Amino acid sequence: MKKALKIFSLVLLMLVVVAGVVVATTPMKKLISLAAPKIDNIRVTDTRVDEETATMHVLMDVTPSFLSTFVDSIEYKFKLYNKTVAQGHKGFERDANQKKQTIKFPMTMNHNQTRELVRRQVKEGEKVQAYIKAYSDVPLLGRRMFTINEDLDMVIPALPGAKITNVNITDFGLDEMEMVMTMQMDNPNEFDFYIRDMKMTLNFPDKMHSVGGSGKDYLVKAQSLTPVQLQTVSDVKKPLKTTFKTLTGDHVWNYRMNASMVLEPKSDVVGTIHMDMVKTGKINVVQQLKKAKATEKAERKAEKQEKKEARKKEKAE
Incomplete structure:
Protein backbone atom coordinates (compact mmCIF):
# COMPACT_ATOMS: atom_id res chain seq x y z
CA MET A 1 0.00 0.00 0.00
CA LYS A 2 2.81 2.39 0.98
CA LYS A 3 4.72 1.41 -2.17
CA ALA A 4 1.70 2.19 -4.36
CA LEU A 5 1.25 5.54 -2.61
CA LYS A 6 4.91 6.40 -3.25
CA ILE A 7 4.56 5.53 -6.96
CA PHE A 8 1.40 7.62 -7.24
CA SER A 9 3.13 10.57 -5.52
CA LEU A 10 6.14 10.30 -7.88
CA VAL A 11 3.87 10.18 -10.96
CA LEU A 12 1.91 13.18 -9.69
CA LEU A 13 5.13 15.08 -9.03
CA MET A 14 6.42 14.27 -12.51
CA LEU A 15 3.17 15.55 -14.05
CA VAL A 16 3.44 18.78 -12.06
CA VAL A 17 7.07 19.22 -13.15
CA VAL A 18 6.22 18.53 -16.80
CA ALA A 19 3.29 20.97 -16.64
CA GLY A 20 5.56 23.56 -15.05
CA VAL A 21 8.19 23.10 -17.76
CA VAL A 22 5.53 23.43 -20.49
CA VAL A 23 4.17 26.60 -18.92
CA ALA A 24 7.65 28.02 -18.38
CA THR A 25 8.81 27.33 -21.94
CA THR A 26 5.58 28.28 -23.74
CA PRO A 27 4.91 31.99 -24.31
CA MET A 28 1.93 33.29 -22.31
CA LYS A 29 0.34 34.58 -25.52
CA LYS A 30 0.31 31.06 -26.98
CA LEU A 31 -1.03 29.55 -23.78
CA ILE A 32 -3.91 32.00 -23.75
CA SER A 33 -4.66 31.37 -27.41
CA LEU A 34 -4.92 27.61 -26.68
CA ALA A 35 -7.56 28.45 -24.08
CA ALA A 36 -9.61 30.61 -26.45
CA PRO A 37 -13.37 30.04 -26.57
CA LYS A 38 -14.80 28.13 -29.54
CA ILE A 39 -17.11 29.95 -31.96
CA ASP A 40 -19.51 28.13 -34.29
CA ASN A 41 -23.06 28.03 -35.71
CA ILE A 42 -22.65 31.34 -37.53
CA ARG A 43 -25.73 32.81 -39.22
CA VAL A 44 -27.00 36.12 -40.57
CA THR A 45 -30.31 37.77 -39.69
CA ASP A 46 -32.18 41.11 -39.78
CA THR A 47 -30.67 42.08 -43.13
CA ARG A 48 -31.65 45.40 -44.70
CA VAL A 49 -30.48 46.20 -48.20
CA ASP A 50 -30.64 49.54 -49.98
CA GLU A 51 -28.92 51.03 -53.00
CA GLU A 52 -25.56 51.60 -51.28
CA THR A 53 -25.28 49.43 -48.18
CA ALA A 54 -26.33 46.15 -46.61
CA THR A 55 -26.70 46.01 -42.83
CA MET A 56 -27.24 42.78 -40.95
CA HIS A 57 -26.73 41.06 -37.61
CA VAL A 58 -24.29 38.18 -37.26
CA LEU A 59 -25.03 35.55 -34.59
CA MET A 60 -22.39 33.18 -33.21
CA ASP A 61 -22.58 30.52 -30.49
CA VAL A 62 -19.69 30.71 -27.99
CA THR A 63 -18.46 27.62 -26.16
CA PRO A 64 -16.07 28.51 -23.29
CA SER A 65 -12.76 26.64 -22.94
CA PHE A 66 -11.39 25.30 -19.65
CA LEU A 67 -10.04 28.82 -18.91
CA SER A 68 -12.26 31.31 -20.70
CA THR A 69 -15.63 32.36 -19.36
CA PHE A 70 -18.20 34.91 -20.54
CA VAL A 71 -17.05 36.97 -23.55
CA ASP A 72 -17.88 40.58 -22.64
CA SER A 73 -16.69 42.30 -25.85
CA ILE A 74 -15.16 41.63 -29.25
CA GLU A 75 -13.32 43.45 -32.01
CA TYR A 76 -13.89 41.90 -35.41
CA LYS A 77 -12.83 42.11 -39.02
CA PHE A 78 -14.15 39.97 -41.88
CA LYS A 79 -12.36 39.55 -45.18
CA LEU A 80 -13.16 38.02 -48.57
CA TYR A 81 -10.29 37.29 -50.92
CA ASN A 82 -8.07 39.20 -48.45
CA LYS A 83 -10.16 42.35 -48.81
CA THR A 84 -12.01 43.75 -45.77
CA VAL A 85 -15.81 43.61 -46.15
CA ALA A 86 -16.80 44.58 -42.57
CA GLN A 87 -15.24 45.51 -39.25
CA GLY A 88 -16.21 46.94 -35.86
CA HIS A 89 -16.48 46.23 -32.13
CA LYS A 90 -19.31 45.30 -29.76
CA GLY A 91 -19.79 44.84 -26.01
CA PHE A 92 -22.14 42.33 -24.34
CA GLU A 93 -24.01 42.11 -21.03
CA ARG A 94 -24.22 38.87 -19.12
CA ASP A 95 -27.65 37.26 -18.81
CA ALA A 96 -28.02 35.30 -15.58
CA ASN A 97 -30.44 32.86 -17.25
CA GLN A 98 -28.21 32.30 -20.27
CA LYS A 99 -26.83 28.74 -20.29
CA LYS A 100 -24.98 29.08 -23.60
CA GLN A 101 -23.67 32.40 -24.83
CA THR A 102 -24.80 33.58 -28.26
CA ILE A 103 -23.21 36.83 -29.34
CA LYS A 104 -24.95 39.16 -31.76
CA PHE A 105 -23.29 42.10 -33.47
CA PRO A 106 -24.00 44.39 -36.43
CA MET A 107 -22.21 44.24 -39.77
CA THR A 108 -22.43 46.85 -42.53
CA MET A 109 -21.12 46.45 -46.08
CA ASN A 110 -20.85 48.98 -48.88
CA HIS A 111 -22.09 47.49 -52.17
CA ASN A 112 -19.61 49.48 -54.24
CA GLN A 113 -16.79 47.70 -52.40
CA THR A 114 -18.26 44.25 -51.74
CA ARG A 115 -20.86 43.51 -54.45
CA GLU A 116 -18.52 41.63 -56.80
CA LEU A 117 -16.62 39.95 -53.95
CA VAL A 118 -19.82 38.51 -52.46
CA ARG A 119 -21.14 37.42 -55.86
CA ARG A 120 -17.80 35.72 -56.55
CA GLN A 121 -17.96 33.97 -53.17
CA VAL A 122 -21.38 32.54 -54.05
CA LYS A 123 -20.01 31.03 -57.27
CA GLU A 124 -16.70 29.74 -55.88
CA GLY A 125 -17.66 28.81 -52.31
CA GLU A 126 -14.84 30.89 -50.80
CA LYS A 127 -14.72 30.96 -47.01
CA VAL A 128 -14.88 34.20 -45.04
CA GLN A 129 -11.68 35.05 -43.18
CA ALA A 130 -12.55 36.14 -39.63
CA TYR A 131 -10.17 38.02 -37.35
CA ILE A 132 -11.70 38.31 -33.88
CA LYS A 133 -10.33 39.62 -30.58
CA ALA A 134 -12.51 38.32 -27.75
CA TYR A 135 -12.18 39.77 -24.23
CA SER A 136 -12.99 37.67 -21.16
CA ASP A 137 -12.24 37.50 -17.43
CA VAL A 138 -10.09 34.46 -16.65
CA PRO A 139 -9.83 33.10 -13.08
CA LEU A 140 -6.46 33.98 -11.46
CA LEU A 141 -5.20 35.64 -14.67
CA GLY A 142 -7.67 38.53 -14.82
CA ARG A 143 -9.01 40.13 -17.98
CA ARG A 144 -7.51 38.57 -21.09
CA MET A 145 -7.76 38.94 -24.83
CA PHE A 146 -8.22 35.83 -27.00
CA THR A 147 -7.29 36.07 -30.66
CA ILE A 148 -9.45 33.91 -32.95
CA ASN A 149 -8.45 33.74 -36.61
CA GLU A 150 -10.56 31.30 -38.60
CA ASP A 151 -11.86 30.61 -42.09
CA LEU A 152 -15.63 30.45 -41.70
CA ASP A 153 -18.37 28.78 -43.73
CA MET A 154 -20.38 31.97 -43.45
CA VAL A 155 -23.04 32.89 -46.00
CA ILE A 156 -23.14 36.60 -46.79
CA PRO A 157 -26.27 37.38 -48.85
CA ALA A 158 -25.48 38.96 -52.23
CA LEU A 159 -27.55 41.90 -53.43
CA PRO A 160 -30.30 40.71 -55.82
CA LYS A 297 -58.47 44.05 -80.44
CA ALA A 298 -56.90 40.59 -80.68
CA GLU A 299 -58.66 39.50 -77.48
CA ARG A 300 -62.05 40.68 -78.81
CA LYS A 301 -61.44 38.87 -82.08
CA ALA A 302 -60.50 35.66 -80.28
CA GLU A 303 -63.58 35.93 -78.06
CA LYS A 304 -65.80 36.49 -81.09
CA GLN A 305 -64.27 33.49 -82.86
CA GLU A 306 -64.76 31.34 -79.77
CA LYS A 307 -68.47 32.25 -79.58
CA LYS A 308 -68.89 31.53 -83.30
CA GLU A 309 -67.37 28.07 -82.93
CA ALA A 310 -69.55 27.39 -79.89
CA ARG A 311 -72.70 28.22 -81.92
CA LYS A 312 -71.56 25.92 -84.72
CA LYS A 313 -71.06 23.14 -82.23
CA GLU A 314 -74.54 23.66 -80.80
CA LYS A 315 -76.13 23.45 -84.27
CA ALA A 316 -74.17 20.30 -85.10
CA GLU A 317 -75.46 18.64 -81.96
Whole structure:
Protein backbone atom coordinates (compact mmCIF):
# COMPACT_ATOMS: atom_id res chain seq x y z
CA MET A 1 0.00 0.00 0.00
CA LYS A 2 2.81 2.39 0.98
CA LYS A 3 4.72 1.41 -2.17
CA ALA A 4 1.70 2.19 -4.36
CA LEU A 5 1.25 5.54 -2.61
CA LYS A 6 4.91 6.40 -3.25
CA ILE A 7 4.56 5.53 -6.96
CA PHE A 8 1.40 7.62 -7.24
CA SER A 9 3.13 10.57 -5.52
CA LEU A 10 6.14 10.30 -7.88
CA VAL A 11 3.87 10.18 -10.96
CA LEU A 12 1.91 13.18 -9.69
CA LEU A 13 5.13 15.08 -9.03
CA MET A 14 6.42 14.27 -12.51
CA LEU A 15 3.17 15.55 -14.05
CA VAL A 16 3.44 18.78 -12.06
CA VAL A 17 7.07 19.22 -13.15
CA VAL A 18 6.22 18.53 -16.80
CA ALA A 19 3.29 20.97 -16.64
CA GLY A 20 5.56 23.56 -15.05
CA VAL A 21 8.19 23.10 -17.76
CA VAL A 22 5.53 23.43 -20.49
CA VAL A 23 4.17 26.60 -18.92
CA ALA A 24 7.65 28.02 -18.38
CA THR A 25 8.81 27.33 -21.94
CA THR A 26 5.58 28.28 -23.74
CA PRO A 27 4.91 31.99 -24.31
CA MET A 28 1.93 33.29 -22.31
CA LYS A 29 0.34 34.58 -25.52
CA LYS A 30 0.31 31.06 -26.98
CA LEU A 31 -1.03 29.55 -23.78
CA ILE A 32 -3.91 32.00 -23.75
CA SER A 33 -4.66 31.37 -27.41
CA LEU A 34 -4.92 27.61 -26.68
CA ALA A 35 -7.56 28.45 -24.08
CA ALA A 36 -9.61 30.61 -26.45
CA PRO A 37 -13.37 30.04 -26.57
CA LYS A 38 -14.80 28.13 -29.54
CA ILE A 39 -17.11 29.95 -31.96
CA ASP A 40 -19.51 28.13 -34.29
CA ASN A 41 -23.06 28.03 -35.71
CA ILE A 42 -22.65 31.34 -37.53
CA ARG A 43 -25.73 32.81 -39.22
CA VAL A 44 -27.00 36.12 -40.57
CA THR A 45 -30.31 37.77 -39.69
CA ASP A 46 -32.18 41.11 -39.78
CA THR A 47 -30.67 42.08 -43.13
CA ARG A 48 -31.65 45.40 -44.70
CA VAL A 49 -30.48 46.20 -48.20
CA ASP A 50 -30.64 49.54 -49.98
CA GLU A 51 -28.92 51.03 -53.00
CA GLU A 52 -25.56 51.60 -51.28
CA THR A 53 -25.28 49.43 -48.18
CA ALA A 54 -26.33 46.15 -46.61
CA THR A 55 -26.70 46.01 -42.83
CA MET A 56 -27.24 42.78 -40.95
CA HIS A 57 -26.73 41.06 -37.61
CA VAL A 58 -24.29 38.18 -37.26
CA LEU A 59 -25.03 35.55 -34.59
CA MET A 60 -22.39 33.18 -33.21
CA ASP A 61 -22.58 30.52 -30.49
CA VAL A 62 -19.69 30.71 -27.99
CA THR A 63 -18.46 27.62 -26.16
CA PRO A 64 -16.07 28.51 -23.29
CA SER A 65 -12.76 26.64 -22.94
CA PHE A 66 -11.39 25.30 -19.65
CA LEU A 67 -10.04 28.82 -18.91
CA SER A 68 -12.26 31.31 -20.70
CA THR A 69 -15.63 32.36 -19.36
CA PHE A 70 -18.20 34.91 -20.54
CA VAL A 71 -17.05 36.97 -23.55
CA ASP A 72 -17.88 40.58 -22.64
CA SER A 73 -16.69 42.30 -25.85
CA ILE A 74 -15.16 41.63 -29.25
CA GLU A 75 -13.32 43.45 -32.01
CA TYR A 76 -13.89 41.90 -35.41
CA LYS A 77 -12.83 42.11 -39.02
CA PHE A 78 -14.15 39.97 -41.88
CA LYS A 79 -12.36 39.55 -45.18
CA LEU A 80 -13.16 38.02 -48.57
CA TYR A 81 -10.29 37.29 -50.92
CA ASN A 82 -8.07 39.20 -48.45
CA LYS A 83 -10.16 42.35 -48.81
CA THR A 84 -12.01 43.75 -45.77
CA VAL A 85 -15.81 43.61 -46.15
CA ALA A 86 -16.80 44.58 -42.57
CA GLN A 87 -15.24 45.51 -39.25
CA GLY A 88 -16.21 46.94 -35.86
CA HIS A 89 -16.48 46.23 -32.13
CA LYS A 90 -19.31 45.30 -29.76
CA GLY A 91 -19.79 44.84 -26.01
CA PHE A 92 -22.14 42.33 -24.34
CA GLU A 93 -24.01 42.11 -21.03
CA ARG A 94 -24.22 38.87 -19.12
CA ASP A 95 -27.65 37.26 -18.81
CA ALA A 96 -28.02 35.30 -15.58
CA ASN A 97 -30.44 32.86 -17.25
CA GLN A 98 -28.21 32.30 -20.27
CA LYS A 99 -26.83 28.74 -20.29
CA LYS A 100 -24.98 29.08 -23.60
CA GLN A 101 -23.67 32.40 -24.83
CA THR A 102 -24.80 33.58 -28.26
CA ILE A 103 -23.21 36.83 -29.34
CA LYS A 104 -24.95 39.16 -31.76
CA PHE A 105 -23.29 42.10 -33.47
CA PRO A 106 -24.00 44.39 -36.43
CA MET A 107 -22.21 44.24 -39.77
CA THR A 108 -22.43 46.85 -42.53
CA MET A 109 -21.12 46.45 -46.08
CA ASN A 110 -20.85 48.98 -48.88
CA HIS A 111 -22.09 47.49 -52.17
CA ASN A 112 -19.61 49.48 -54.24
CA GLN A 113 -16.79 47.70 -52.40
CA THR A 114 -18.26 44.25 -51.74
CA ARG A 115 -20.86 43.51 -54.45
CA GLU A 116 -18.52 41.63 -56.80
CA LEU A 117 -16.62 39.95 -53.95
CA VAL A 118 -19.82 38.51 -52.46
CA ARG A 119 -21.14 37.42 -55.86
CA ARG A 120 -17.80 35.72 -56.55
CA GLN A 121 -17.96 33.97 -53.17
CA VAL A 122 -21.38 32.54 -54.05
CA LYS A 123 -20.01 31.03 -57.27
CA GLU A 124 -16.70 29.74 -55.88
CA GLY A 125 -17.66 28.81 -52.31
CA GLU A 126 -14.84 30.89 -50.80
CA LYS A 127 -14.72 30.96 -47.01
CA VAL A 128 -14.88 34.20 -45.04
CA GLN A 129 -11.68 35.05 -43.18
CA ALA A 130 -12.55 36.14 -39.63
CA TYR A 131 -10.17 38.02 -37.35
CA ILE A 132 -11.70 38.31 -33.88
CA LYS A 133 -10.33 39.62 -30.58
CA ALA A 134 -12.51 38.32 -27.75
CA TYR A 135 -12.18 39.77 -24.23
CA SER A 136 -12.99 37.67 -21.16
CA ASP A 137 -12.24 37.50 -17.43
CA VAL A 138 -10.09 34.46 -16.65
CA PRO A 139 -9.83 33.10 -13.08
CA LEU A 140 -6.46 33.98 -11.46
CA LEU A 141 -5.20 35.64 -14.67
CA GLY A 142 -7.67 38.53 -14.82
CA ARG A 143 -9.01 40.13 -17.98
CA ARG A 144 -7.51 38.57 -21.09
CA MET A 145 -7.76 38.94 -24.83
CA PHE A 146 -8.22 35.83 -27.00
CA THR A 147 -7.29 36.07 -30.66
CA ILE A 148 -9.45 33.91 -32.95
CA ASN A 149 -8.45 33.74 -36.61
CA GLU A 150 -10.56 31.30 -38.60
CA ASP A 151 -11.86 30.61 -42.09
CA LEU A 152 -15.63 30.45 -41.70
CA ASP A 153 -18.37 28.78 -43.73
CA MET A 154 -20.38 31.97 -43.45
CA VAL A 155 -23.04 32.89 -46.00
CA ILE A 156 -23.14 36.60 -46.79
CA PRO A 157 -26.27 37.38 -48.85
CA ALA A 158 -25.48 38.96 -52.23
CA LEU A 159 -27.55 41.90 -53.43
CA PRO A 160 -30.30 40.71 -55.82
CA GLY A 161 -30.42 42.60 -59.08
CA ALA A 162 -33.59 44.17 -60.47
CA LYS A 163 -34.31 45.59 -63.90
CA ILE A 164 -37.51 46.93 -65.48
CA THR A 165 -37.86 44.98 -68.74
CA ASN A 166 -41.36 45.98 -69.86
CA VAL A 167 -44.07 48.55 -69.15
CA ASN A 168 -47.52 47.70 -70.44
CA ILE A 169 -50.26 50.38 -70.33
CA THR A 170 -53.56 48.55 -69.92
CA ASP A 171 -55.85 51.60 -69.66
CA PHE A 172 -55.41 55.32 -70.30
CA GLY A 173 -58.08 57.84 -69.35
CA LEU A 174 -58.24 61.58 -68.86
CA ASP A 175 -57.40 61.37 -65.17
CA GLU A 176 -56.11 57.84 -64.63
CA MET A 177 -53.73 55.31 -66.17
CA GLU A 178 -53.33 51.63 -65.35
CA MET A 179 -50.07 49.82 -66.05
CA VAL A 180 -48.36 46.46 -65.52
CA MET A 181 -44.58 46.69 -65.12
CA THR A 182 -42.38 43.61 -65.48
CA MET A 183 -39.32 43.57 -63.23
CA GLN A 184 -36.65 40.93 -63.82
CA MET A 185 -35.26 39.75 -60.46
CA ASP A 186 -31.71 38.37 -60.57
CA ASN A 187 -30.90 36.12 -57.60
CA PRO A 188 -27.12 35.47 -57.48
CA ASN A 189 -27.32 33.60 -54.15
CA GLU A 190 -27.04 29.88 -53.54
CA PHE A 191 -30.46 29.84 -51.85
CA ASP A 192 -34.01 30.44 -53.15
CA PHE A 193 -36.08 33.23 -51.64
CA TYR A 194 -39.72 34.29 -51.59
CA ILE A 195 -40.83 37.84 -52.27
CA ARG A 196 -43.50 38.09 -49.58
CA ASP A 197 -44.46 41.74 -49.85
CA MET A 198 -43.53 44.21 -52.58
CA LYS A 199 -44.77 47.79 -52.74
CA MET A 200 -43.82 50.59 -55.08
CA THR A 201 -44.41 54.20 -55.99
CA LEU A 202 -43.90 55.31 -59.57
CA ASN A 203 -43.47 58.93 -60.53
CA PHE A 204 -43.55 60.49 -63.99
CA PRO A 205 -42.36 64.05 -63.24
CA ASP A 206 -45.01 66.73 -63.98
CA LYS A 207 -47.31 64.09 -65.46
CA MET A 208 -48.53 61.50 -62.97
CA HIS A 209 -47.90 59.64 -59.72
CA SER A 210 -48.83 56.03 -59.10
CA VAL A 211 -48.75 53.34 -56.43
CA GLY A 212 -48.89 49.58 -56.74
CA GLY A 213 -47.28 46.27 -55.92
CA SER A 214 -46.85 42.62 -56.80
CA GLY A 215 -50.20 41.52 -55.38
CA LYS A 216 -48.90 37.99 -54.68
CA ASP A 217 -45.86 36.06 -53.47
CA TYR A 218 -43.10 35.06 -55.89
CA LEU A 219 -40.48 32.31 -55.53
CA VAL A 220 -37.12 33.41 -56.98
CA LYS A 221 -34.84 30.44 -57.57
CA ALA A 222 -31.14 30.45 -56.69
CA GLN A 223 -28.84 31.83 -59.39
CA SER A 224 -31.69 32.52 -61.80
CA LEU A 225 -33.82 35.28 -63.34
CA THR A 226 -37.50 35.54 -62.43
CA PRO A 227 -40.04 38.02 -63.89
CA VAL A 228 -42.21 39.81 -61.31
CA GLN A 229 -45.43 41.58 -62.36
CA LEU A 230 -46.19 44.93 -60.71
CA GLN A 231 -49.66 46.46 -61.15
CA THR A 232 -50.09 50.20 -60.70
CA VAL A 233 -52.87 52.77 -60.86
CA SER A 234 -51.80 56.35 -61.62
CA ASP A 235 -53.39 59.74 -61.04
CA VAL A 236 -52.75 61.99 -64.04
CA LYS A 237 -51.65 65.56 -63.29
CA LYS A 238 -53.33 68.22 -65.44
CA PRO A 239 -55.21 65.58 -67.50
CA LEU A 240 -56.19 67.66 -70.53
CA LYS A 241 -52.78 69.29 -70.89
CA THR A 242 -50.94 65.97 -70.41
CA THR A 243 -53.14 64.16 -72.92
CA PHE A 244 -52.79 66.93 -75.51
CA LYS A 245 -48.99 67.08 -75.17
CA THR A 246 -48.74 63.29 -75.39
CA LEU A 247 -50.83 63.10 -78.57
CA THR A 248 -48.93 65.95 -80.21
CA GLY A 249 -45.39 64.67 -79.70
CA ASP A 250 -44.47 64.17 -76.02
CA HIS A 251 -44.29 60.41 -76.50
CA VAL A 252 -41.36 59.45 -74.22
CA TRP A 253 -41.87 59.81 -70.45
CA ASN A 254 -39.11 59.52 -67.85
CA TYR A 255 -39.96 57.64 -64.65
CA ARG A 256 -38.53 57.06 -61.18
CA MET A 257 -39.61 54.00 -59.22
CA ASN A 258 -39.11 53.49 -55.46
CA ALA A 259 -39.76 49.92 -54.36
CA SER A 260 -39.56 48.04 -51.08
CA MET A 261 -39.92 44.32 -50.53
CA VAL A 262 -39.50 41.59 -47.93
CA LEU A 263 -37.41 38.61 -49.02
CA GLU A 264 -37.69 35.33 -47.12
CA PRO A 265 -34.72 33.06 -47.93
CA LYS A 266 -35.11 29.27 -47.92
CA SER A 267 -32.00 28.98 -45.75
CA ASP A 268 -31.17 28.12 -42.15
CA VAL A 269 -28.25 30.55 -41.99
CA VAL A 270 -29.81 33.64 -43.61
CA GLY A 271 -32.87 35.31 -42.10
CA THR A 272 -35.43 37.74 -43.51
CA ILE A 273 -34.09 40.44 -45.85
CA HIS A 274 -35.72 43.87 -46.19
CA MET A 275 -34.79 45.46 -49.50
CA ASP A 276 -35.28 49.01 -50.82
CA MET A 277 -34.40 50.08 -54.35
CA VAL A 278 -34.66 53.03 -56.73
CA LYS A 279 -34.95 52.50 -60.50
CA THR A 280 -35.14 55.09 -63.27
CA GLY A 281 -35.94 54.78 -66.96
CA LYS A 282 -38.25 55.90 -69.75
CA ILE A 283 -41.18 54.54 -71.76
CA ASN A 284 -42.78 55.50 -75.05
CA VAL A 285 -46.38 56.09 -73.94
CA VAL A 286 -47.88 56.27 -77.46
CA GLN A 287 -46.13 53.06 -78.48
CA GLN A 288 -47.41 51.31 -75.37
CA LEU A 289 -50.96 52.57 -76.00
CA LYS A 290 -50.87 51.19 -79.54
CA LYS A 291 -49.65 47.88 -78.18
CA ALA A 292 -52.45 47.82 -75.58
CA LYS A 293 -55.04 48.65 -78.24
CA ALA A 294 -53.75 45.90 -80.54
CA THR A 295 -53.86 43.41 -77.65
CA GLU A 296 -57.42 44.40 -76.79
CA LYS A 297 -58.47 44.05 -80.44
CA ALA A 298 -56.90 40.59 -80.68
CA GLU A 299 -58.66 39.50 -77.48
CA ARG A 300 -62.05 40.68 -78.81
CA LYS A 301 -61.44 38.87 -82.08
CA ALA A 302 -60.50 35.66 -80.28
CA GLU A 303 -63.58 35.93 -78.06
CA LYS A 304 -65.80 36.49 -81.09
CA GLN A 305 -64.27 33.49 -82.86
CA GLU A 306 -64.76 31.34 -79.77
CA LYS A 307 -68.47 32.25 -79.58
CA LYS A 308 -68.89 31.53 -83.30
CA GLU A 309 -67.37 28.07 -82.93
CA ALA A 310 -69.55 27.39 -79.89
CA ARG A 311 -72.70 28.22 -81.92
CA LYS A 312 -71.56 25.92 -84.72
CA LYS A 313 -71.06 23.14 -82.23
CA GLU A 314 -74.54 23.66 -80.80
CA LYS A 315 -76.13 23.45 -84.27
CA ALA A 316 -74.17 20.30 -85.10
CA GLU A 317 -75.46 18.64 -81.96
